[in-house]
Amino acid sequence: MLKNFFTKPGAKIVLLLLIVLVGTVVLPGCIGSRGALARGWAGGVVENDILYTGSMAGNIVAVNLTDGRLQWSVPLKVPESSGGGLLGCAQGSTTVPIYGTPAVSEGLVYVGGYTGKIYAFNRDEVRDDPRWVYPRQEFIGGAIVGGVVFRDDKLYFASGDNKVYALDAPDGYKEWEFETGDKIWSTPAVDGDTLYIGSFDKKLYALDTADGSKKWEFEVEGAIVSTPVVHDNTVYFGSFDRYLYAVNTADGSLRWKYMADRWFWAEPVVYDGTVYAACLDGKIYALDALNGSKKVEFDLGGPVSSTPVVVDGMLIAATQDGMIYAIDTGSSRKRDLAALGENVYAPLIAGSGKVYIHTNTDALHEIDVHTGAKREIDIKD
Amino acid sequence: MEWIGYVWDLIILNPLINVLIMLSSYLAGSFGLAIIVLTIVVNLLMYPLTLRQLKASKAMQAMQAEVAEVRRKYAKDKQKAAQEQMRLMKESGVSPAGCLLPMLVQMPVWIALYQSVIRLLAIAPEGFLDLSQRLYISWSSVFFQIPLESSFLWLDLANPDFLMAILVGVSMWVQQKMTTPASADPQQQAQGQMMLWMLPLMFGFLCMNLPSGLALYWVTSTAIRIILQYYSTGWGGLTLPFLRGGGQDTKVKKIEGRVPRQKKVLTEDDTTADIVIEPGSPQEEGIEDGESGDNSQDSGGGYSNSFRSIRRQSGGSGSKRRKRR
Numbered sequence: 001m002l003k004n005f006f007t008k009p010g011a012k013i014v015l016l017l018l019i020v021l022v023g024t025v026v027l028p029g030c031i032g033s034r035g036a037l038a039r040g041w042a043g044g045v046v047e048n049d050i051l052y053t054g055s056m057a058g059n060i061v062a063v064n065l066t067d068g069r070l071q072w073s074v075p076l077k078v079p080e081s082s083g084g085g086l087l088g089c090a091q092g093s094t095t096v097p098i099y100g101t102p103a104v105s106e107g108l109v110y111v112g113g114y115t116g117k118i119y120a121f122n123r124d125e126v127r128d129d130p131r132w133v134y135p136r137q138e139f140i141g142g143a144i145v146g147g148v149v150f151r152d153d154k155l156y157f158a159s160g161d162n163k164v165y166a167l168d169a170p171d172g173y174k175e176w177e178f179e180t181g182d183k184i185w186s187t188p189a190v191d192g193d194t195l196y197i198g199s200f201d202k203k204l205y206a207l208d209t210a211d212g213s214k215k216w217e218f219e220v221e222g223a224i225v226s227t228p229v230v231h232d233n234t235v236y237f238g239s240f241d242r243y244l245y246a247v248n249t250a251d252g253s254l255r256w257k258y259m260a261d262r263w264f265w266a267e268p269v270v271y272d273g274t275v276y277a278a279c280l281d282g283k284i285y286a287l288d289a290l291n292g293s294k295k296v297e298f299d300l301g302g303p304v305s306s307t308p309v310v311v312d313g314m315l316i317a318a319t320q321d322g323m324i325y326a327i328d329t330g331s332s333r334k335r336d337l338a339a340l341g342e343n344v345y346a347p348l349i350a351g352s353g354k355v356y357i358h359t360n361t362d363a364l365h366e367i368d369v370h371t372g373a374k375r376e377i378d379i380k381d
Numbered sequence: 382m383e384w385i386g387y388v389w390d391l392i393i394l395n396p397l398i399n400v401l402i403m404l405s406s407y408l409a410g411s412f413g414l415a416i417i418v419l420t421i422v423v424n425l426l427m428y429p430l431t432l433r434q435l436k437a438s439k440a441m442q443a444m445q446a447e448v449a450e451v452r453r454k455y456a457k458d459k460q461k462a463a464q465e466q467m468r469l470m471k472e473s474g475v476s477p478a479g480c481l482l483p484m485l486v487q488m489p490v491w492i493a494l495y496q497s498v499i500r501l502l503a504i505a506p507e508g509f510l511d512l513s514q515r516l517y518i519s520w521s522s523v524f525f526q527i528p529l530e531s532s533f534l535w536l537d538l539a540n541p542d543f544l545m546a547i548l549v550g551v552s553m554w555v556q557q558k559m560t561t562p563a564s565a566d567p568q569q570q571a572q573g574q575m576m577l578w579m580l581p582l583m584f585g586f587l588c589m590n591l592p593s594g595l596a597l598y599w600v601t602s603t604a605i606r607i608i609l610q611y612y613s614t615g616w617g618g619l620t621l622p623f624l625r626g627g628g629q630d631t632k633v634k635k636i637e638g639r640v641p642r643q644k645k646v647l648t649e650d651d652t653t654a655d656i657v658i659e660p661g662s663p664q665e666e667g668i669e670d671g672e673s674g675d676n677s678q679d680s681g682g683g684y685s686n687s688f689r690s691i692r693r694q695s696g697g698s699g700s701k702r703r704k705r706r
Contacts, residue, residue, distance in 0.1 A: 038505035099506060145506055182528075185506065200528060221525050225509075242524055263513050263524065280513045305510055320510070345510065 038114050040097035043147065043307070043347035044356060044364075047104045051349065052111075053379065054098025056362040060111050060121060061379045063364065065351060068377045072126040075381075076113045077133075100147035100187065101347060103155065105169055112144035112157055120155075120172055132172035134165075146187035146227065154209065158184035158197055164205070166195075166212060176212035180205060182223070186237075187267075191230040194249065198224025198237055204245075206235075206252060216252035220245060227267040227307070231289065236275055238264020244277045244285070246292060256292030260285060267307040267347070269315065271329055276315055278304035284317055286332065296332050300325055307347035309355060311369045316355045318344040324357065326369055337372050340365055393489065395515045397497040402516075402523045410526070413533025416498060416594060420601040423490060428609065435613045438560065440475045494598060501529055502539045502592045531594075538594035545596035550585025552603040557581060559610050 042054030050071065051063045062071040076096040097114035104110070108120045108131060116139035119130045134140075142160025149156045154175065155167040160183040166175040181201030188197045194215060195207045200223040206215040222241030229236050234255055238244045240263045246255040261281035269276040274295060275287045280303040286295040302319030309316050315327040322340035327333070342359035349356035356377075357365045364377040397419075405415035424431070447469055455462035503509055509527070516523045531539045557577050588596040 037507070039507060041506075143504075223528060240524055240527055242521075261518050262516070265510070265513070280510070303510070303514060345507070 038097040038099075038143070039360070040099050040114065041306075041345035041360070042098040042111075042358060043101035044349040044358060045102055045104055046349060046351055046356075051351075051356060051364075052102045052104060052109050053349075053358055053364070054100075054102065054111055055379050055381075056095075056097075056360075057381060058095030058098060058113075059381060060098070060102060060109065060119065062109070062123075062126075063377055063379060065356075065366075068366070068375060070377075070379060070381075073379070073381045074121055074126060074128055074130075076111070076117070076119055077130075099145045100157070103148045103150040105150050105153075108169070110148045110150060110155055110169070112146070112148055112159075114143045114145065116140035116142055116144060116159065116161070118144070118148065118155070118157060118167065118172070120169075134167055134172045134174070136172075140165075142183055145185040149188050149190055151190045151209070156188045156190060156195055156209070158186065158188060158199075160184070162199070162201075164188065164195070164197055164207065164212065166209065178205070178207055178212040178214065185225045187227040189228045189230050189235070191235075191249065196228045196230060196235050196237075196249075198226065198228060198239070200224070202239070202241075204228065204235070204237055204247065204252075206249070218245070218247050218252045218254070222263070226264050229268050229270055231270040234289070236268045236270060236277075236289075238266075238268065238277060238279070244268065244275070244287070244292075246275070246289070258285065258287055258292045258294065262303070265305040269308050269310060271310045271315070274329070276308060276327075278306075278308055278317055280305060282319065284308065284315070284327070298325070298327055298332075298334050306344050306357075309348045309350040311350050311355055312353055314369050316348055316350075316367075316369055318348060318357060320344060322359065324355075324367060337369065338365070338367050338374060389493075390515070393493045394496055394500075395517075397493050398501060398512070398515050399517050399520055399523055401497055401501055402526045402529065403520065405529055406522060406526050410530045411533060412501065412529040412531065412594070413536065413538060413597060415529075416538075416598050417601050420494070420598055421605060423494065424602065424605040424609075427490065431606070431609055432613060435610060437475060439614050440473060444469060444473055444475065491602070495595060498594050498598055499592065502531060502594045504539045533594075533597070536593045536597065538597065539592050541589055541591060542593035542596065543589065545593045545600065546585050546588035549588045549596050549599045549603070550581040552600055552607065553581040553584055554578070556603050556607050556610065559607065559614070559616060 040054060040056050040058070044051050044053035046065065049065045051065055053061055053063070055061050055073065057075070059073045059075045061073040063069070064071050076098070098111060099114060100112045102109055102111040104123065107123055109123050110118060110120050112118050118134040120132050121127075121130045140159045140161050140163075142162065144157060144159050146158050150169055153169050155169040155172075156165070158164045162180050162183055164178045164180070164184065166177070167173065168175055180199040180203065182199050184197060184199045186198045188195045190196075190209060193209050195209050196204065197207070198204045202220050202223055204218045204220070204224060206217070207213065208215055220239045220241055220243065222239040222243075224237060224239050226238035230249060233249045235247050235249050236244065237247075242262060242264070243257045243259050244264050245257045247253065248255055258277070260277070260279040260283065263280045264277060265280055266278040268278075270289055273289050275289050277285045277287060279285065282300055282302050282304065284298045284300060284304065286297065287293065288295060298317075300317060300319045300323065302321045302323060304317055304319055306318050306320075308318075310329065313329050315329055316324065316337065317327065318324050318340075320343055322342045322344050323336070324338040324340065326335050326337045340357065340359060342361045342363065344357055344359055346358040349358070351366070353369060355367050355369055357367065359365065362380055364379050366375040366377060367373070401412075401415050401419055404418055405412045408414040408418065448466055451465040451469065452462055455465060500508065500512055500515070503512055512527065516527075531537055536542050536545065554577065557580055584599060588599070
């Protein structure tokens, strides 16, 4: 019957239409062209010349920056009930995507998995099993996209279940949680006894780190994904309403705001009285930290979603299509540093005279900010 | 080839995405309602094309019997068979393109709608970054609307829903059934059966893995097409007990397509086919379309006799009432 069916001209046309439909619609939507599927883009943290980051294979890795060798690589355990559907189009597959930048304490390295779990691994005596996970059973109930922050034996992070959490860092027990009106993708910023975080509910919250009680909230018109940065009693953050905000940390009052053409996604950088705000409109705005007036803008020619870093007085920024620029913060001169030919979404990582860039091909590029000399470090297992 | 994607995004996909966001903002932030409204609007805009397609396929169905006869007659000479088929189509004023062209024209629209929905329901961060580049800078309010409200009725539009997947399969089956004519040709019947089940099963399966927002779009779209089809060609091949006339085309006279008058004979036991030619039967010679079956009282029966027998078999409401008495 099947043979007869496919010999019919009408059936061939229908079959062709089906192939076109599946090929042009379903597969691009499902397999993730243009990013329908979570793959991860972890930043990194450098401690004692060891760089810790999350690979796109779902591993937490430690790289020795002296010799560029992979010290260890441990996979985050795949959740048993990660779902994913029959075709694996929905989230949940064989790897745990990692978006957030890890944090390190004296003995542990912490990282959040997109599937909704926090993992704490020993830094030195590495085993496949983590020292602890939170929650012990099941998952938080929302994706963890932001990074984790370690401060004074506490671990702070936020999740897609709308909540901000504080854990006891050595053993992973929950100390408090605070619920916002929508999911949270940004990383908390902790300054003194206050934690600042933005939510998709279009509010920036200031919470007491002791018990998670709310000190104040500041409402804007768009979702907040950008991680806030605190400097001189002011918290700076960007929003989907296309504004970069400066808010008084004492009472949550607005100091100033600056509008761009598209969303602010990356964390702003404050250096020497200037706020450098990378925007998805392809520009980096240099604004006066005190009043928000624009000093200068740098057109990088492509959207910037990765957080820039300052290394030796130079602001290093990457466009999504892998163009790396160095901007002299003194003279405001911009120069090309490298063209990686790979997509860059992860926050850049500052090293000693060098910048480390984790790309979408899971390569870690080391670039000397003065000479532009490159070295590729393999973080694949 | 990259320019094709660029042009596609520029003139089709990005406008649709922005319109959907604006619609959502006007509909109390409900993205589910926005999907439904846009699907209705697009279907209404394409109504002339849909109508043309329905007419053409109706006319093609009406010719099936004659085409089958030609194939049988010239089974050994395929070239001649093809020529004869073309001649028949020409005489009837039917072009195969009439069936396919509207479908081909509509496909890009369906694809664009599909892609818009899947991008707007992005749950992964990568999806948001892609979406940010598609928003119109001059439409400032679209920036505030993201992320769109993903809950609608019992659905989380960003996640698969089993019930919606079932609804997609069932609605597609109904629509397919309405367009699948019964055929005396076993090969065509097999083909019809295959089509009847393949699409619904395939789309139902896909919907179990894709965001239910897409299933909502498919269900809405299929429901609209069922309604349009009903008003254009009636229930077609759909035979359910509660349908008056047992699935016969009660609306069939509204649109007949451009089918010329031709010889038609219905057999006693044929309850669904529009036209069946029984090769070599006595009816083939004597009954013209439009003539009353009362003129031929032989065993084959004319149109009216056949129709009466169909009504009796299908158990119309009138006969039920009589039974109760």
